[in-house]
Amino acid sequence: TIADMKGLKKGTLKLAVVTTAKYFAPRLLGPFCQRYPGIDVSLKVSNRERVLERLAENQDDLYILGQPPEELDAVAEPFLENPLVVLAPANHPLVGRKIPLARLAEEPFLMREPGSGTRKALERLFAAHGLALKVRMELGSNEAIKQAIVGGLGVSVLSRHTLALDAPMGQLAVLDVEGFPIPRHWYVAYPAGKQLSVVARTFLDYLKQAPKHVSEVPCHHASVGECPLLPEP
Numbered sequence: 001t002i003a004d005m006k007g008l009k010k011g012t013l014k015l016a017v018v019t020t021a022k023y024f025a026p027r028l029l030g031p032f033c034q035r036y037p038g039i040d041v042s043l044k045v046s047n048r049e050r051v052l053e054r055l056a057e058n059q060d061d062l063y064i065l066g067q068p069p070e071e072l073d074a075v076a077e078p079f080l081e082n083p084l085v086v087l088a089p090a091n092h093p094l095v096g097r098k099i100p101l102a103r104l105a106e107e108p109f110l111m112r113e114p115g116s117g118t119r120k121a122l123e124r125l126f127a128a129h130g131l132a133l134k135v136r137m138e139l140g141s142n143e144a145i146k147q148a149i150v151g152g153l154g155v156s157v158l159s160r161h162t163l164a165l166d167a168p169m170g171q172l173a174v175l176d177v178e179g180f181p182i183p184r185h186w187y188v189a190y191p192a193g194k195q196l197s198v199v200a201r202t203f204l205d206y207l208k209q210a211p212k213h214v215s216e217v218p219c220h221h222a223s224v225g226e227c228p229l230l231p232e233p
């Protein structure tokens, strides 16, 4: 339409995203908001369980999460890779070695809270191998977990996206563990049968080009010698 061509789309876009999506969603929104200055965005950040509750209650336009909703009738489309990696302090003795999963199981773990999709993926991997996790501490935030790793409290499994921008520089290392990285994707979802607004449809189309938009974002990451937002080589 002519309104499209002139960039005159107007309205509000309500998004709910899981905690790890906060590392890239706001930056994806930058170019989008520039292109569509008439669109106001509200972004709600919570863990997987909360985001699913909001989806069930149809509280937002679109939802971003790390695994398609299983319990709900929803449309979900993958749009970006989301590998989960094992993080340890940079001076950990296992850095630079090839580590069997059973060896990792001996390490004390820093776990996300119940309801976290990251935690669920980790528990699933260990259960599939008949291994138990040694939980040292439970923390309700990716940031707190990174700080606790640096503090020497244990190791953890988090999305590689959590290494963007504000990661403690040079103090974290990614361990080379059998079965890792756990390959995952980010999904954009909405309730099946929902009539999307023009604004929501516009954002959905934009997201499908996400890898392109994300790799356009400058990356100042230095701690593990790679940009966590760029696709694997």
Ligand code: PGA
Pocket: 018, 019, 020, 046, 047, 048, 049, 065, 066, 067, 112, 115, 116, 117, 118, 119
């Ligand atoms: P969460 O999100 O661990 O913050 O719930 C990640 C996911 O759902 O993959």
